[in-house]
Amino acid sequence: MYLTPKSGLLLGACCITAIAAVGSIFELSYGQPDFGVPATATILGLSIPLTVLFFVAAVRDARANIK
Template identity: 75%
Template sequence: MTPKSGLFLAGSCITAIAAVGSMFELSSGQPDLGTEITAIILAISIPLTGLFFVAAVRDARANIK
């Protein structure tokens, strides 16, 4: 793994945690940041998780020796 793919993987983990946290906040009924902001965070973090993960895998595969 290269540092670049490691950063992409870390970004994927962070955005996945943000997505799960947002889902729990929305299901509680009273999100701390408000429904709109929490929904925006959820809507942004789901595709970013996939994009970061795919970028990490592509970078790691490109640097296999």
């Protein structure tokens, strides 16, 4: 098993930021966002690169722990 606690936490953070990105896209696409357009756009702008960053970090950590 290659999943370490660190890579598991990174994958969890990746899932959360991906959900935030999808939710922000839907909020911006279908009417007035609950938090307003600037806040929702900021969440979207931050969550996309964070999703990629967390995923890459999780894969690197898992590969580093292959024995």
